[in-house]
Amino acid sequence: MSEPGLRERKKQRMFHDLSETAIRLFLEKGFDAVSVAEVAAAAEVSKPTLFRYFPTKEDLVLHRIADHEQEAARIAAQGPTPVAALRRHFLDGLERSDPVTGLNDHPAVLAFHSLLYGTPSLVARVHAYQERSEAALAEALGGGLEARLAAGQIVAVQRILALENWRRIAAGESIEEVRSDAVRAAERAFDMLAAGLPRFA
Template identity: 60%
Template sequence: MIEPTGLRARKKARTRDALADAAISLFLAHGFDEVSVSDIAAAAEVSKPTLFRYFPTKEDLVLHRFADHLGEAARVVRDRGPGVPPLAALHRHFRAALDRYEPVTGLNDHPAVVEFHRLVFTTPSLAGRLTQYMLEDEQALAEALDPGPDIRARLGAAQVIAVQRVLARANWQKIADGRTAREVHPEAVTDAELAFARLR
């Protein structure tokens, strides 16, 4: 019997999620550097080659959650309405994400999210891989601003991605220090307004 394509895709997605969940649980319990790929494969009851088919590197087991947002800034610029300046669209998008308490903004106080960010920010190899993701985002945004892209588009894209990173890290730090997302929200909005005003 031939398995329907939709079913096969759902099974692959479930396997991928199960592998990542097993890995993140182990990393949070024991530390990223203390857990081997073999440990993760054993916990998920798959072989190492199967694990590597889903995640090329150990870091990707953690950072695939950020990968969902790869190219997001470029998509916001490409999909903006007629007459909407790119920076206004990006500002509106970030502000809406703050209002939804999206983890990518750092403004989320669910204990698992706070610990996940702590793991990423305090593990050098994860922080380095996240920087690579941001560089890819920066390139995609520059091309959305100008297919060239010329130096102005590259500088603008770098500034936008840096601003989003700084805002998210500042929000996370306040929450990691013991405050709630609702308490931090007004400050996060004020900081975003200031940052995007300076970008303009």
């Protein structure tokens, strides 16, 4: 009975170890300067084994944020309304300095975001990730054109708020310098969403 659980844990550990090894190399040398063969060698696996877990080089990086893909859909379902739930979650994230909000100055977080947003092929994959997040949120909002339009606006607001916070901190501002502006911007943005999406607010 415990064997499937053990296999799954070993599989997840392999995903994590391969991804973290790759990210470490990419941060040290640059994404384009590191080959998949180098990642496999550093992780002590064969290239075919690596490709069984990660079909593309970009997937090695995106794995770190993959568990957030369904987050907006899950939060929206918690109520009292989708916009209210997502607003509360984002503001709570700012309070915790959750990296997803961009309001985090840990060197490893800043380095990862610089890698992610400074590499064109990774930026393209982030867009695909955001499209899947948007589709999942639209489904949670009931499906149909109105839900897709709402999901697109919500995901865009979260992305823009987080990028603005990250850019300011990456430019040298402290978390405390940015936090109050970040909270005000989030409250204003979600007010706008609530006004424009009455069905979901």
